[in-house]
Amino acid sequence: MSLVTYELDDHVATITLNRPEAGNAINGALREELNAAWDRFRDDEDAWVGVLASTGRVFCAGADLKDGEGAVGTFGGTFWEKPTINSFESGMELFKPTIAAVQGPCIGYGLTGILFCDFVIASTEASFAFPEVSIGVPTIVGAIRLPQRIRWADAMELLLTGRPMTAERAKEVGLVWKLVEPADLAAAARECAHTLTRAAPLAQRATKEVAWRTADMGWIESVRFGEVMRKVAGATEDVAEGITAWREKRRPDWKAR
Missing domain, CATH: 1.10.12 (Lyase 2-enoyl-coa Hydratase; Chain  A, domain 2)
Structure with missing residues (x-):
């Protein structure tokens, strides 16, 4: 079974996290497939707009702490984050429009990933968190990117408390662009994507x-x-x-x- 699926329809590429039994936590294999999917989208001449989605009730539970080949490993008995150069969430130069369709908890690595999307559409049941500081780990890429998206104090609310933010609060601070009912999430993302394909x-x-x-x-x-x-x-x-x-x-x- 693919941990990340890639589907192309009418110039819209949908990249879906597909490890629902683990809350789509990022292990080494999923990370490798996700990076390959974004590379494919970047190089696919027929793909004009990208949608990042997920299966299951959790958008992304963050890094899989049990997998040293995922987003987080260990060094000297302490956690450290492996840098991924040119991955999507770390700043790949990708200028095609991108949309995140978020349902359920979006944590750590998952939140870092959606920060690189142009549009974040979330279900009313979504939530967002950078919990790293609660286990003694600094957030790095998220700390670089989040203050560029929302106001400083609102960014620090997520980065320095480790506490989750509701979908309504995320919409209020500007992290979420559009908030929809859970049953309408996929349709809202498709509508946004197809609107984007009408432009050159x-x-x-x-x-x-x-x-x-x-x-x-x-x-x-x-x-x-x-x-x-x-x-x-x-x-x-x-x-x-x-x-x-x-x-x-x-x-x-x-x-x-």
């Missing part, structure tokens, strides 16, 4: 890359980089198709080239 995929990626890279640039450098990206995108076939479709008052037929 290469233009989306250029726009997201500009937003990502210019966060640490000065104004002049940002504008110059943006104009370079505009020229790169302007040379694509999709730009010509978009203009033609506008003139002909029809929906564009994007090719992602």
